[in-house]
Amino acid sequence: MTMTSNINDSLAGAISLALKELYGIEQQPADVVLQETRRDFKGDSTLVVFPYVKQARKSPEAVAAEIGEAVKKALPEVSGYNVIKGFLNFEIADNYWLQFLAEKASDPLFGLAAVDAKAAPVVVEYSSPNTNKPLHLGHIRNNLLGWSVSQLLAAAGANVKKVNLVNDRGIHICKSMLAWLRYGNGETPESSGMKGDHLVGKYYVEFDKHYKDEVKQLMESGVEEEQAKREAPLMVEAQQMLKRWEEGDKEVRALWEKMNGWVYAGFDETYNRLGVGFDKVYYESQTYLLGKELVQKGLDMGVLFRKEDGSVWCDLTGDGLDQKLLLRKDGTSVYMTQDLGTALLRHNDFGAERLIYVVGNEQDYHFKVLKLILGKLGFSWADKVYHLSYGMVELPNGKMKSREGTVVDADDLIDEMEKTAEEMSREHGKNDELCEEERKHLYHILALGALKYFILKVDPTKNMLFNPAESIDFNGNTGPFIQYTHARIRSIVRKAGDLSEFSTLNSQFSIGEKERGVLKVLHSLPDTITAAANAYSPAMVANYAYDLAKAFNSFYQDTPILREENAQLKAMRVSLCAAVAGALKNTMNILGIEVPERM
RNA sequence: GGCUCCUUAGCUCAACUGAAUAGAGCAUCUGACUACGGAUCAGAAGGUUGCAGGUUUGAAUCCUGCAGGAGUCACCA
Secondary structure (H helix, E strand, O other): OOOOOOHHHHHHHHHHHHHHHHHOOOOOHHHOOEEEOOOOOOOOEEEEOHHHHHHHOOOHHHHHHHHHHHHHHHOOOEEEEEEEOOEEEEEEOHHHHHHHHHHHHOOOOOOOOOOOOOOOOEEEEOOOOEOOOOOEHHHHHHHHHHHHHHHHHHHOOOOEEEEEEEEOOOHHHHHHHHHHHHHOOOOOHHHHOOOHHHHHHHHHHHHHHHHHHHHHHHHHOOOOHHHHHHHOHHHHHHHHHHHHHHOOOHHHHHHHHHHHHHHHHHHHHHHHHHOOOOOEEEEHHHHHHHHHHHHHHHHHHOOEEEOOOOOEEEEOHHHOOOEEEEEOOOOOEOHHHHHHHHHHHHHHHHOOOEEEEEEEHHHHHHHHHHHHHHHHOOOHHHHHEEEEEEOOEEEOOEOOOOOOOOOOEHHHHHHHHHHHHHHHHHHHOOOOOOOHHHHHHHHHHHHHHHHHHHHHOOOOOOOEEOOHHHHOOOOOOOHHHHHHHHHHHHHHHHHHOOOOOOOOOOOOOOOOHHHHHHHHHHHOHHHHHHHHHHOOOHHHHHHHHHHHHHHHHHHHHHOOOOOOOOHHHHHHHHHHHHHHHHHHHHHHHHOOOOOOOOO
């Protein structure tokens, strides 16, 4: 006998049938809600019968008992049931769990859906940095989320394409360029020994400093603040530079290319360390013109309008919003203009089923407007745009502020984590067999395991607090705890050698509570991945991996595995170990976290 | 000020579409090692789920009001 369906599906089907036969209640199997039986009660799967008692015209206890009896008769996998108030707890036979282990959980790809490469892709945009300063903690959450959500959707069967949209043009870039010209003395990454993105960032800060001085001086000479900000010579010059850039001025373009090149080299290094990547990279410098064309089209269609000063707007007052600027009076484009263009381009490039944007919740308004304007421009696919809006990262002493120097730099943070991982490993590790290079790699994956898990375990939609001290913790609900569990299991499996696969046919044993506990967590993996993908929530996967590791550790602590004398039982336990290791590896992989063989 | 979101143990976080006694980790305290890897496990303590109402057989979850916090309302991105 081979297993065809999941026990919960069987239960739902049988319950649906029983409801109809006993009480004439029409309830589709898909609508039958089953939940895991709470630890304190006997059973594996629970049906709450309260919703049916009114129609059944019987007491909750009676309804539960009648359904229980009918389901038990219908399904051989149900070994029994018990009723407590309106809760019907089904008990699932050992054989079901053993068969599940042998036939499903042992598959290295258990829980992962096959990807149809021909299906319309789901395009995930994430990272999308500005090229005027290096990546910081906020970008880290974005990058980890983007990568992980992509992995997650793929695990659920989607044909995912990861894209990055580099914001390589605009007034902010001009600020860095201008400051470098003025104050840089020809400094380069080579001459300074600085990473390119950090060097350019330094001049962005430099601009701000001098600009503020100018504003202050103007105000002291009696100019109003607003006017001073607008008319400070540095600002005027930066704007002129942007204009020259848009006109294709050779000198400006050459400098722009040089400095952006520095930044890209720096970014690539950071992306590599974070273990993220893209299928396609867009540059706004190559796409913003399309946005301008769209604006012209909108004007022709009459859904946009031009003001007297020449600026172009979209009127959204009918949608309860404001008017939105799309082109400045000097004809240069703004953020929204570009995003309109890139959305169209991306739609044309991929014929996407969904366009997902991993962008912070500070831009909720922007995306609301983006979808509205796309709709007004007549694009039926506007509703395929999905803003995966994630919360801000805060520090124990409040928000990150560049002015106050509280920005946590991505590269520094990774350095810190790696140092700590090395210290921890030297103290606790069992890695004598590893060579120097392997050890370096180990420190790296432990450091990133800690960092990634710390960030991804939190519900993406919520703001989170990043406590540096806790993020490098290796105990409790952390990445390294799960990595450790994996390494330990792999050690057992290696020692077990090639035990012949256990067979459920002649198994002469019953499974213990701890084993059943682990099997049940394993069993819920496919459902967890589906639910997590629907919710775009790597956090659900992270918490799953932790639950599995904990269930396993508890089992491991008081159950002999290699010391077990009953060969069948031993084989089953080794098989269980291997299955858990596989599930940990796959779920951590969704989070972008590598698991080591030893640590 | 308008709009959006948030508030769960001392701290950081869970709780899938409303269901049994709201769960973990950290920190604190107590146990378990000549170990199939102790970076572990077992246990104790810790809660009026911001406050006040309402809907429901049943509310952390849904509705209303209030308080506190965040974001946004740019010719920045």
